[in-house]
Amino acid sequence: MGFAWRIAVRFLVEGKMQTLLLIFGVAMGVAVVTYITALIDGLQGNTIRRTLGVQPHLTIRPVKDVPLAGRLATPGVDAAAQEQPRAQRTRSIENWMPLARSLEDASGVVAVSPMAGGTAIALRGEGSRAVAIVGVELERYDRIAGLSGKIVEGTARLGPGEAIVGRELAEDLGVRLGDRFSLSISRDTTESLRAVAIFDVGVRDVNRRNVYLPLRTAQSLLGIPGGVTQLDLTVTEVFDAERIAGRLRARLPYEIESWMQTNSQLLSALDAQTLSTRLIRGVVMLVVVLGIASVLVVSVVQKRKEIGILRAMGASRAQMTRVFLLQGALVSAAGSVLGAAIAWAMVAAFTALVKGADGRPLFPIVLDFETFAWVAAGATLAGVLAAVAPARRAAALDPAQAIRL
């Protein structure tokens, strides 16, 4: 290998202009591929984070009420059954604590949070708004949705008689920190609460609709003492959610929904995006490969005499092949390093120039070492592949003819 290494390096140094052009070409290809990969990873990661920021990975609910057939038809008598869907009552999982414990032990599950949810009217003075009441144990719920991290005013806590409201709802009702307002389910069921914190999850609808209150308060408001309307789960790998849901469905008599079902449209959009990114990357790589191959083919022709003399002196075909394969590998490795630097600059420029309305970057682009390592390895392999045809030409060169010319 020492022979091929030294000859390859000298040939590259000798043809400085060609070598620099090659390295720069590879660098641009690598930069584009790395940048697009980082951009799309960042975008998709951000989209999924936003989606899951306000949603549990898995939700477990009681099964819906289904009307049963009133009477079996008498044998031999045709009967026409008419079924009408019935209004759903507030149903709850009564014995949720042991269930939650067993779910926490299930593999792939990180956290379980009970919730008593329903709808109510929020009232303050003249103002009234329809809201969703979300009764949670804050500590558990934080592990699902990280609510405490989204508090913009006040302190994150949910003691008895306390509530956390969204920024838009607070504006609509004119509620400031420490103000009282009431939640009403029916004429007789009303609860007075104090706003101790105001949240902003980044989605206006949620800010306008959700009111977080202690689980017990919600249970008594909804008339399901000790019960919960759903259990929210966080899993280790977000894309394992559906698999875990399937496993739980097989053993639990509840309705289990994963975020992947709820957001199937989003997921197929992301898939389409991933596919087109791959296509772009593939085409860019192909262009790089063709570029390297064509420059090396020219280089083989230029170096006919030298290849011939080396072969005459006793360099084998395999050695000459390696000389050119190594040249492909070397320019693409060097191009990869330069390309990483260019990609890094492009990411920095994007982060500096493209900003949201609030002046912060739209979403974080992560240019991690793993992405770069993959692209660099791919580019170097592509460089070697690109050098295969030129290397074969060099090896096949007839030394007797090359010397005579």
Place this chain on the structure above:
Amino acid sequence: MSAPAPARAAAATGARGDTPIVAMSAVHKSYDIGTPIEAEVLHGIDLVLARGEFAAMIGPSGSGKSTLLTLIGLLERPTSGEYRLLGRRIDTLDDDALTRARLDTLGFVFQFHHLIPAFDALENVAMPALIRDGRIDAAARARADALLEAVGLADARHRKPSQLSGGMQQRVAIARALMHDPPLVLADEPTGNLDTASSTAVFELMRRFNRESGTAFLIVTHDPRIADRCDRVIELVDGRLAR
């Protein structure tokens, strides 16, 4: 002269010390076989070159000198006939084996020097070591240095070929051909491109290596003054040996 040749040459051949280096019998060479322009260039060559010979090969243009040299030099295979190099049948070997035999037993000197421009004089001389061992170790460097000194170019060891005159380049090429101390050096018009003074210097150098290290030389030349000063003259006319 520090080239320690005779001892090594004897060791390499061992019991076959009197085996000729080259033994060709009834060698034919045709080009473009099976096409309408098929042409036989060599018509049955019988040639023996003994160890330590200093021979010239002459003949008019187109007589087949270069072709015979590429056959002896294992760069091409004969169309028919038998070729033994150091007693080993060579015309049936595959490309890799021929390449290895070139590396181990032959040195080449060409009319147009054919140094590798990207390497300096010393590296060019040591190139056979780089090909064989993948590196130029201290011993190889010392030998290359000694050879450059022997050809009078000790001061030019770090100059690139482009910074050397034609005569100097040819002396580097001779030093390179001797790097592995081959039993036979093939020289194709080594003085064809040089002025009289340089030609004489190059010729004297080959003569000296032949005497001092017992290296056999086969020199293709058009120059009668060169041929006259060789021990033996092989003349090729129309693809046949005339003497």
